Amino acid sequence: MKLVTWNVNSIRSRLERLLALLARHKPDVVCLQELKGAEDVFPFDAIQQAGYHAAVLGQKTYNGVAILSRAEPTDIHKGLGDDEHARLIAATVDGVRIVNVYVPNGREVGCEHWDYKLDWLKTLAAWLAKTAKATDLLAVCGDFNVAPDDSDVAHPDEWADSVLCHDRVRELFRGLLDWPLVDVFRKHHPDGRIYSWWDYRRLAFPKGDGLRLDHILATDPLARCCSAAEVDRDERKGEKPSDHAPVMATFDI
DNA sequence: ATGGTTGCTTAGCAA
DSSP states (O other), rough: OOOOOEEEEETTTTTHHHHHHHHHOOOEEEEEEOOSSSSGGGHHHHHHTTEEEEEEEESSSSSOEEEESSOOEEEESSSTTTTOOOOOOEEETHHHTEEEEOOOOOSSTTTTHHHHHHHHHHHHHHHHHHHTTTTTTTEEEEEEOOOOOOGGGGHHHHHHTTTTTTTHHHHHHOEEEEEEEEEEHHHHHHTOOOOOETTTTTTTHHTOOEEOOEEEOOHHHHHTTTTEEEEEEEEGGSSSSOOOOOEEEEEEO
């Protein structure tokens, strides 16, 4: 199983690139975040013509998550508790439980949205503990808006104590790993220094000012099958890229 | 340098 997670920053603006990615990598499962649209503007037809099913939790203007899959998804679950934002969708594909998350950004440390981010991560951990077992074949992937370690930040001094690197969110991320889940990208690239997001505003990509915010976490039985993990950095190049590059993992199951 | 760009929606917000 080849699994991709990608924050597209608007499905409508990124459709051509998404279709090219499907043709290039031929993934079995694609987790998308930041659709920035409700179901009524989701390009179901184009994705079906590309050979994929789509389970979608959309939202007008903001957020929105989807799971694309070659095989038909079952047991589709939408939303995290009473969260009003479209930030979580789960489905079972080819016997693997896929949980796709778009974790709140946090905006500024100390503001109301920061507390919402911390609460959201705590609620995610509790929901996983309640609805899944560490012995399941399970992947939790998406845009976590957390750089787990300074080796996941090209210029750690510039991002110190930011909403993406603060100790509070790093602790909560480690809590997910302690459940336990394995960061399969880290497993294959223990030295870090490979990134998945570059800020549009700082013109960060040409400066090499990246952070690794997009993750594929797997339970031990699934992580043991992971034979490769990559970032498709080229996807950040050229005309109209997303600010995130796709992260992908291969599982030999 | 509290800078800068992109997308949605329509001047302002979110990232």
